[in-house]
Amino acid sequence: MKRRDESTEFEAPANGTHDGGAARSPAAACVDRGGTARLAVIGTYGNANLGDDAILYAFLQWIRRAAPATRIVALSGRPQEVERAFGIEALDFGARRAPPAAAGGDAEPAPAAAARRRAPSSSLGWRWKTKLRAALPDAWSALVAAKQSAATVVHAAARLPAQLRTARSVNGLVVLGGGQIFDHWGGQLGHPLTLAGWSWACRIAGIPLIVLSVGGRPVGRTSAKLLRRMLSSASYLSLRDPDTIGLVRGFGIDRDIALVPDLAFGLTPPCVGERRARPRVIGVSPMAYRRPGIDPEASAEHYARYLDTLAAFCERLAAAGFEIVMFASQIRSDQIAIDELCSRLGPVAASRVRVRETDNVEQLLRCICETDATVVTRFHGVLLSLLASRPVVSISYQPRKNDRLLEPFGLTDLGLAVDGLEVDTLWRAFQHLLATYEDCGARIAATLPRLRDEVHAQYRHVFAQHGWPLNGDERRG
Secondary structure, three states: OOOOOOOOOOOOOOOOOOOOOOOOOOOOOOOOOOOOOEEEEEOOOOOOEHHHHHHHHHHHHHHHHHOOOOEEEEEOOOHHHHHHHHOOEEEOOOOOEOOOHHHOOOOOOHHHHHHHHOOOOOOHHHHHHHHHHHHOHHHHHHHHHHHHHHHHHHHHHHHHHHHHHHHHOOOEEEEEEEEEEOOOOOOOOOHHHHHHHHHHHHHHHOOOEEEEEEEEOOOOHHHHHHHHHHHHOOOEEEEOOHHHHHHHHOOOOOOOOEEOOOHHHHOOOOOOOOOOOOOOEEEEEOOOOOOOOOOOOOOHHHHHHHHHHHHHHHHHHHHOOOEEEEOOOEOOHHHHHHHHHHOOOOHHHHHOEEEOOOOOHHHHHHHHHOOOEEEEOOHHHHHHHHHOOOOEEEEEOOOOHHHHHHHHHOOHHHEEEOOOOOHHHHHHHHHHHHHOHHHHHHHHHHHHHHHHHHHHHHHHHHHHHHOOOOOHHHHHO
């Protein structure tokens, strides 16, 4: 059944934000008497990564059209940013409300800051610590790591009561897309422990935990154990690519797993600009790949080689008469990469570059629509280029990660790996894009509706499975 056309402008659904959410018992009906459901969604939203934000954007867009009675509360590491960007209720991962802007955000309370600033140099304990650290550096490092791990576990246990209260105030918790199977950032007691804590809260509260189109990368043993507990307890589990399914199978998960594309494919873009018959404007979107001070796996050598390759490529684009639009999909770290890339360009290439601001998902998509084709490193930068019907040369920073995005479109010959990338290789891929430009556009146009249908069909299935209200058209769809 064909779905009716969707609006191309995002509006926050009527979520009844900040309504407090009075707690219900596990035996309470799945849906309120008024025919509404209140759902919590968890992800790394509001963290300046517009790819992750695009997932929440797409889900809210679908909710507004298909299940407008649903109320959403987002669980995020930066709830104040989520509230500002999306106009919905948001809590942090410990189920605390976002601090008022006037309160200074995450600023440390003055008494605590003053106590921390007291100089301990005259303390006998401090002198013994200094001697021990110098005499046994390895043992000291292990002791510090053990202390930090213990503190993290204690902190996680301390926030469980608040998580439980929130779990009892909603009808379900959705782990909503993104690469949430990771410990690259925050370590093994970071996001894996957060997800495990929420899964325990859901189990105690008697509400369903749903995992939708999540991706991942290899993790440590402790992370795998925590994530296995969370994934095993889900009432519905889907992952976004075969590699993540294989990764999860390695955790010991032997249950049914659905394969459903990344949730951002469900988004209806606010614009799809006309592509020229022959490309003239090329989008270039670098990332701070292994940049010291940003990437946990920092390497100044790898980062410099990556930027040098992109700079040489931009010089060739300029010499060939192309205009260049540079844009960021991680609006903090990628902007640094853009500035440092531009500093490597000669005057001719620099004169043909325009740097676009992309503060939100709509701005990013409109920027991509200014281009005729793109050269992108980040996963969701590639996805959003495809969503805007733009052929894209992908520079993947994880094995096969971006290639999995290109596979449904038959465009894997436009996928490159960042390690060992040379400008001649990148230029040949770009020339291949130019030679197959019309065919690429046709493949993208033919494939996008199917991927969007798969994402939306998954939403309908999950809502029907759990008895959450849908409008009439969606129930019949």
